[in-house]
Amino acid sequence: MRGVLIPPGTAAGEVRGDLRYRMDPQVALRPERFGALAYHYGNRRLNFLRSPLLATVVETLDEYPSLQASLDALVPAAQHDTYRRALSALATSQFIQPSPEEDRGQRTDD
Numbered sequence: 001m002r003g004v005l006i007p008p009g010t011a012a013g014e015v016r017g018d019l020r021y022r023m024d025p026q027v028a029l030r031p032e033r034f035g036a037l038a039y040h041y042g043n044r045r046l047n048f049l050r051s052p053l054l055a056t057v058v059e060t061l062d063e064y065p066s067l068q069a070s071l072d073a074l075v076p077a078a079q080h081d082t083y084r085r086a087l088s089a090l091a092t093s094q095f096i097q098p099s100p101e102e103d104r105g106q107r108t109d110d
Helices: 054-063 067-074 077-092
Strands: 021-023 027-032 035-040 043-047 096-098
Touching: 021 054, 027 043, 027 054, 035 054, 043 054, 054 067, 054 077, 077 096
Parallel strands: none
Antiparallel strands: 021 096, 027 035, 035 043
């Protein structure tokens, strides 16, 4: 896939709990009663986030040090697997992506 950052050891679209993620900068969310409409201006895809909580998780992913930390803070533990699958689907369609290395403080400019 062109222009997609895929961390080593990760299949395309598979999210890793130890990485920090963010909503793609080309994605816009429109809140709705059912959750949100997500539109990707780059690939012109429309996605329905069918839960207000999922919309909140996607909007605030980059506020947490890792994907797992965001799930721990926002989502009931019994629903983590469901939300991880939803986030994996969003990663596959390029709505979310790992944050750049600079944002995680793991620069390797030796």
